[in-house]
Amino acid sequence: MLKDKRIAILIGPQFHDEEATLPKEYLLKLGAEVHWVGLDRSTLTGKYNRVTLTPDKTVDEIRASDYDGLIIPGGGAPERIRIDDTALALVKAFWRTGRPVGAICHGAQVLISAGLLEGVTTTCFVGIRDDVKLAGAHYVDQEVCVDGPYISSRKPEDLPAFNKAFSEAVAGVHLHTEVADLDPLASLQLAISREKGAMEFYRSAAAVMKQEKIRNKFTYFSAIEQGHFDQLSELYVKLSGGQGPAALVSNQEIGGHKVSPDLSGEEAIRLAMGAEEKAYQFYRQAALKARHPKAKEMFEYLAAEEIDHKRLLSVDRSTAAGGQGHFQWATHWDVPPGMEDLW
Structure with a gap:
């Protein structure tokens, strides 16, 4: 199902043990290549001391375009990740590609600091419910929430639903077009x-x-x-x-x-x-x-x-008229060498 797909899991100090490891195990079984991505290469211990990990890559070594999806586990790691400018830039880059981004539990804190949740429908750990609302998100209390390419869950008990929804988003299973x-x-x-x-x-x-x-x-x-x-x-x-x-x-x-x-x-x-x-x-x-x-x-x-x-x-704010949005291909766009068709 996920052969030739590459997934990045963003971890930091005090990451939630199961929220980091169980999605990786699930994705590996489906054939994906999965990398731990850290703020640096320091060995990390999970919040509950059940897991010790060493990042495969760091946030300044990878590009969003090299991966098919990103997962941000919860625990204490998001508090550290959310103040790292390079990590936030990477998360924003993933978001701009439209590829799946998943946040579990406290993982939504990173998206808050990246300024990405306005108008987004999301779930999260109940303790940061008010934070996501203040960031302009529409909060829902359910085991998994899918808003376009964004997939979120509340807690470790929701991981089976999260893993299924995230993997299906990467594979494009429910794209009825x-x-x-x-x-x-x-x-x-x-x-x-x-x-x-x-x-x-x-x-x-x-x-x-x-x-x-x-x-x-x-x-x-x-x-x-x-x-x-x-x-x-x-x-x-x-x-x-x-x-x-x-x-x-x-x-x-x-x-x-x-x-x-x-x-x-x-x-x-x-x-x-x-x-x-x-x-x-x-x-x-x-x-x-x-x-x-x-x-x-x-x-x-x-x-x-x-x-x-x-x-x-979905948000109550004015938008100025005019402009071309984020889509930067000019009308004189040249077909690159070797591109005789789209697929």
Whole structure:
């Protein structure tokens, strides 16, 4: 299931013994390669003195792009990890790829300090419940919580559920999208059509929103989706030998909803969040299928951006209009040597 997948487990002094070791044992059985990643190479003892570990790598030796997922166990280690700038930079880099990031128990403290939990739905150890809420997260009390690529659990007793959910996220088991059945150009065509539909929806919805905060958000997202549409269309032309795409789907990916003057902000946000989740799953599966590193990187950027949109929609704060978001591929993007197709 996880053959050729590499997972990093971030540990520090006083890591929780079982929260570090049991996920590794589970992932190894599924065929993954798993590395302990420490702040340095010092030998570490678990919080309950049941396990002693020596990191395989350090936070300044690895790159997020070299791994398929990251796990942050709890215990006392997150208190030390969260004040290490290099460790936080690494966690942020993982987050930006859209690849699975898992936090167990107190592991969410690292994400708080990295500034990554706003708008995220998460669970955690009950003792830091208020901390994640103050960080802008939506707290839920359940054994495992999956919000896009982010997987969280409360305590050691939840590890069976966490291990299953995390491994399935790495493998892309529950990504129900059309990518699996389409050739590369057909998948790219569908992506372009979806971006067109999202752009039109946000633009039309912004025009009828009475609340300024929501109107600003939708105007902002419309500009980003326009950028995605332009950039993916340019890529399509290059890969098809000069043939332009025909964006035909329009608003289909937002429930076929026709924007009317009486569309409420709450309903518009609900529709948009559902569409952004679908877009995330689409790009995540495309990234898993992509053979060329640049194609994989492109789809990962898009997946991370779409799930970020979903989270921004869920928080009550204004977003300035304009901009292209995090997706930095320019419209003059050149197909790298050897990349004659996406997969």
